[in-house]
Amino acid sequence: MKKNVTIKHIAEYAGVSFSTVAKALRNDPVVNEKTRVKIHYIAREFNYYPNILAKGLRSKKTKTIGIILNDIQSPFYSEIYKVIGDVLNKQGYTMILCDSSFDLELEKKNITTMISQGVEGIIISSVSEKSDNIQIILDYDLKTVFIDNIPEFSNINYVYVNHEEAASLAVEHLIENGHRDILLLNGPEGLSSSQHFLKGYMEKLRASGIEIKNELIRFIGISVEESLDTLKNIFFGKDSITKKDFTAIMTLSDVIAIGIYEAAQQLQFAIPDDYSVIGYDNILATKYLAPPLTTIHQPKKRTGLYSINLLLEQINNDSKELKKIILSPELIVRGSVKKINRC
Amino acid sequence: MKKNVTIKHIAEYAGVSFSTVAKALRNDPVVNEKTRVKIHYIAREFNYYPNILAKGLRSKKTKTIGIILNDIQSPFYSEIYKVIGDVLNKQGYTMILCDSSFDLELEKKNITTMISQGVEGIIISSVSEKSDNIQIILDYDLKTVFIDNIPEFSNINYVYVNHEEAASLAVEHLIENGHRDILLLNGPEGLSSSQHFLKGYMEKLRASGIEIKNELIRFIGISVEESLDTLKNIFFGKDSITKKDFTAIMTLSDVIAIGIYEAAQQLQFAIPDDYSVIGYDNILATKYLAPPLTTIHQPKKRTGLYSINLLLEQINNDSKELKKIILSPELIVRGSVKKINRC
DNA sequence: TTGTAAGCGTTATCAA
DNA sequence: TTGATAACGCTTACAA
Numbered sequence: 001m002k003k004n005v006t007i008k009h010i011a012e013y014a015g016v017s018f019s020t021v022a023k024a025l026r027n028d029p030v031v032n033e034k035t036r037v038k039i040h041y042i043a044r045e046f047n048y049y050p051n052i053l054a055k056g057l058r059s060k061k062t063k064t065i066g067i068i069l070n071d072i073q074s075p076f077y078s079e080i081y082k083v084i085g086d087v088l089n090k091q092g093y094t095m096i097l098c099d100s101s102f103d104l105e106l107e108k109k110n111i112t113t114m115i116s117q118g119v120e121g122i123i124i125s126s127v128s129e130k131s132d133n134i135q136i137i138l139d140y141d142l143k144t145v146f147i148d149n150i151p152e153f154s155n156i157n158y159v160y161v162n163h164e165e166a167a168s169l170a171v172e173h174l175i176e177n178g179h180r181d182i183l184l185l186n187g188p189e190g191l192s193s194s195q196h197f198l199k200g201y202m203e204k205l206r207a208s209g210i211e212i213k214n215e216l217i218r219f220i221g222i223s224v225e226e227s228l229d230t231l232k233n234i235f236f237g238k239d240s241i242t243k244k245d246f247t248a249i250m251t252l253s254d255v256i257a258i259g260i261y262e263a264a265q266q267l268q269f270a271i272p273d274d275y276s277v278i279g280y281d282n283i284l285a286t287k288y289l290a291p292p293l294t295t296i297h298q299p300k301k302r303t304g305l306y307s308i309n310l311l312l313e314q315i316n317n318d319s320k321e322l323k324k325i326i327l328s329p330e331l332i333v334r335g336s337v338k339k340i341n342r343c
Numbered sequence: 344m345k346k347n348v349t350i351k352h353i354a355e356y357a358g359v360s361f362s363t364v365a366k367a368l369r370n371d372p373v374v375n376e377k378t379r380v381k382i383h384y385i386a387r388e389f390n391y392y393p394n395i396l397a398k399g400l401r402s403k404k405t406k407t408i409g410i411i412l413n414d415i416q417s418p419f420y421s422e423i424y425k426v427i428g429d430v431l432n433k434q435g436y437t438m439i440l441c442d443s444s445f446d447l448e449l450e451k452k453n454i455t456t457m458i459s460q461g462v463e464g465i466i467i468s469s470v471s472e473k474s475d476n477i478q479i480i481l482d483y484d485l486k487t488v489f490i491d492n493i494p495e496f497s498n499i500n501y502v503y504v505n506h507e508e509a510a511s512l513a514v515e516h517l518i519e520n521g522h523r524d525i526l527l528l529n530g531p532e533g534l535s536s537s538q539h540f541l542k543g544y545m546e547k548l549r550a551s552g553i554e555i556k557n558e559l560i561r562f563i564g565i566s567v568e569e570s571l572d573t574l575k576n577i578f579f580g581k582d583s584i585t586k587k588d589f590t591a592i593m594t595l596s597d598v599i600a601i602g603i604y605e606a607a608q609q610l611q612f613a614i615p616d617d618y619s620v621i622g623y624d625n626i627l628a629t630k631y632l633a634p635p636l637t638t639i640h641q642p643k644k645r646t647g648l649y650s651i652n653l654l655l656e657q658i659n660n661d662s663k664e665l666k667k668i669i670l671s672p673e674l675i676v677r678g679s680v681k682k683i684n685r686c
Numbered sequence: 687t688t689g690t691a692a693g694c695g696t697t698a699t700c701a702a
Numbered sequence: 703t704t705g706a707t708a709a710c711g712c713t714t715a716c717a718a
Binding site for chain 2: 050053056062072075094106109113116136261285287290292
Binding site: 004006007008018019022026050051052053054055056057058059 | 710711712713714
């Protein structure tokens with residue numbers, strides 16, 4: 001790495017003191033117009049890059065914010081942080097992105113790293129709703145917006161899409177189409193989204209007078225593979241239920257739903273003729289699947305926008321005011337649910 | 344933000360000097376085992392988070408690396424930086440992610456920000472192959488691995504998937520299936536990937552004795568929308584060509600191909616009966632589209648893995664050795680190409 | 687309008 | 703084995 005050009009070098013060359021350079025570079029009106037211009041010119045000539053570390057160390061302004069998610073590859077999250085990144089870029093902030101992979105230890109490491117890095121704030125989709133990790137954030141008084149779940153702490157900002165309502169919407173649509181035995185391919189059991197989703201599933205079923213069967217509720221990782229494996233086991237008789245025990249499948253994520261499409265190919269069943277399927281998230285590709293996936297839309301762009309605006313507002317106004325935003329999901333009817341007549 | 348706990352606070356409480364604390368925290372064997380343990384204990388009690396800014400300022404080791412891409416939301420890139428992030432996390436590095444949106448000015452800003460942030464190295468998919476931006480990187484002697492294109496500078500590390508070969512593979516497959524009039528929905532004209540891809544397209548056509556028609560070559564943004572718009576214009580007679588002028592479409596990206604699927608829905612044509620389609624990248628969802636998309640696979644995981652390993656190697660060994668890796672794409676035949684008999 | 691000096695939280699060197 | 707001190711590059715009073 002080449003030795004860095006600092007304000008001292010510029011000062012020396014310009015024949016002024018380094019604090020004058022500092023002021024000139026910040027366009028402090030106190031400095032003479034001529035010297036200001038000259039110093040800017042020299043800085044440019046010398047390829048001067050201000051050292052954010054030094055700046056941050058002194059002023060506590062690092063112009064950096066952290067994003068901590070459980071799966072940065074997921075199209076769901078990437079749509080969210082895309083808009084966050086755009087806003088940040090416009091405001092001169094940089095974004096540190098971390099993946100917790102649904103792991104509390106990793107999440108803890110990510111949080112402490114963020115603190116060590118001196119971020120001005122974070123947006124986090126936490127692994128759990130009441131872990132010690134959240135306490136770390138609270139203790140440190142780190143400016144934070146939670147997304148995708150609602151931690152069980154009152155003094156917290158969040159932007160949340162109502163997963164319970166989403167599950168309710170899905171169950172309702174399935175029931176309207178004659179389904180009663182609905183296999184739920186949920187996310188990991190420890191994940192709060194899974195719990196909210198489960199709650200919506202159960203309550204809607206109960207409200208409709210349909211018996212809840214525990215064997216139809218599965219907690220799996222959010223991936224094509226785990227979804228596929230689950231169905232394989234069922235089809236190959238390695239499971240407590242058989243392929244006759246349900247007529248519809250709903251999932252916590254479109255990615256899991258895609259796993260069902262893969263299973264359909266491998267196990268030779270038809271969607272929606274053999275099983276109706278409803279996903280969740282409404283990621284880009286779902287519209288073009290065969291058949292187009294009926295799913296529950298999450299307002300991802302708004303989640304991103306609201307969360308970053310909330311965070312920036314807190315940072316800029318040093319505000320302590322709590323903001324809680326709950327967004328509603330929306331049913332998108334396409335072609336993966338079929339009306340059936342029960343005997 | 345709460346006032347930070349520093350080694351000075353710990354030192355005071357422990358009744359030792361702060362430099363002893365520093366050594367103890369780094370497990371320097373020179374310090375007495377008892378004091379070492381005591382200091383670690385206190386640090387933990389006090390919620391001490393080492394200040395990376397100060398550390399970086401002093402030691403030049405920020406444990407941070409930067410990733411600069413043209414579209415962080417793209418499933419293609421996200422698969423790449425997912426593996427990069429995993430490796431980084433394991434090694435105690437953090438990742439700054441920036442989006443250049445195919446814009447040279449934004450890219451420049453991203454690069455200078457990275458430098459200002461004191462990253463130890465960057466992985467970049469540059470907008471162009473010979474911009475001043477690359478010169479900035481070279482001038483600063485910033486440790487860098489280029490991906491997804493090959494800048495026209497000799498002293499550079501890269502991991503590149505041969506786009507020319509990819510286009511060639513696509514054209515070949517189309518020709519084998521009887522197609523001669525192949526609409527190319529390429530990326531932005533200024534993008535080097537587009538140029539490589541174009542070259543492969545043209546050379547394969549030429550080698551096969553097929554006339555190259557310039558009207559069949561289109562440079563568009565990599566998005567569903569622009570792809571859709573292009574086809575709409577053609578269908579609505581707002582273009583120099585008509586819908587009869589081609590029998591197949593190939594694209595620089597699966598995302599563009601998805602735009603064709605959208606167009607098929609809106610404009611009521613059938614894939615592959617009316618048009619054969621070949622994509623590029625092989626992103627997750629393509630396998631489940633209707634019909635499953637025939638595409639050219641890019642080894643994304645390997646691109647990520649090789650590039651981060653290359654970079655880390657450079658950083659850790661302070662090596663100046665140049666490494667150039669070229670990976671080969673691979674044709675994935677699925678259902679979106681149909682054999683036709685020309686009259 | 688410009689310069690001086692202290693300090694941010696570390697690391698690293700040298701002395702005790 | 704521990705402590706004092708300078709330095710990293712910047713911001714920010716305060717003095718000139």
